[in-house]
Amino acid sequence: ETGVTQTPRHLVMGMTNKKSLKCEQHLGHNAMYWYKQSAKKPLELMFVYNFKEQTENNSVPSRFSPECPNSSHLFLHLHTLQPEDSALYLCASSQGQGSSNQPQHFGDGTRLSIL
Amino acid sequence: QQPVQSPQAVILREGEDAVINCSSSKALYSVHWYRQKHGEAPVFLMILLKGGEQKGHEKISASFNEKKQQSSLYLTASQLSYSGTYFCGTESNSGYALNFGKGTSLLVTP
Numbered sequence: 329e330t331g332v333t334q335t336p337r338h339l340v341m342g343m344t345n346k347k348s349l350k351c352e353q354h355l356g357h358n359a360m361y362w363y364k365q366s367a368k369k370p371l372e373l374m375f376v377y378n379f380k381e382q383t384e385n386n387s388v389p390s391r392f393s394p395e396c397p398n399s400s401h402l403f404l405h406l407h408t409l410q411p412e413d414s415a416l417y418l419c420a421s422s423q424g425q426g427s428s429n430q431p432q433h434f435g436d437g438t439r440l441s442i443l
Numbered sequence: 444q445q446p447v448q449s450p451q452a453v454i455l456r457e458g459e460d461a462v463i464n465c466s467s468s469k470a471l472y473s474v475h476w477y478r479q480k481h482g483e484a485p486v487f488l489m490i491l492l493k494g495g496e497q498k499g500h501e502k503i504s505a506s507f508n509e510k511k512q513q514s515s516l517y518l519t520a521s522q523l524s525y526s527g528t529y530f531c532g533t534e535s536n537s538g539y540a541l542n543f544g545k546g547t548s549l550l551v552t553p
Contacts, residue, residue: 370445370543429473431490432532433487
């Protein structure tokens, strides 16, 4: 139990579907992150939110749309994805974006498969 | 710019030691180490800040050489539970997002 909960754990969708990934943290943190983890590639940072404000968008295609309604919840809305988007999507949180001495706490991830 | 980890994979017998390296081409402010077991979330191990300090966590410790822009993770007297993929995340300036390496797969066998 890491204090960061992601749902669903697994998702299979077609390229024309619209779905959302959800992340909730119970740690009282102010910063939340979305990462993409593909096989044999490093963790790729997608988005960062600090106090509900998006502070980083790492050149992510517009078919991924994040939403952070409050400091405890983070969503990733998916629309018309491509097969290469199949991956494990990890959510993380930390106490403030300044990560120098603040560890990130990760959820178990959503395994996404695009048909 | 992502750091480079070496080795890519290592297999140990229980009780043996291992070293995992993390190198960057840019000056570093901090290095974070995480371990991820298959099907689970990455788990935080330790953070090393600029200053060349060494940290320990049970039988796992790490060093940070800011001049060489690299960090090393030391696993001594390895246990079966140490198996997993180890990632380093580097921060080039305070407050910037982490860049992660590709990971080092560690397998400890009985």
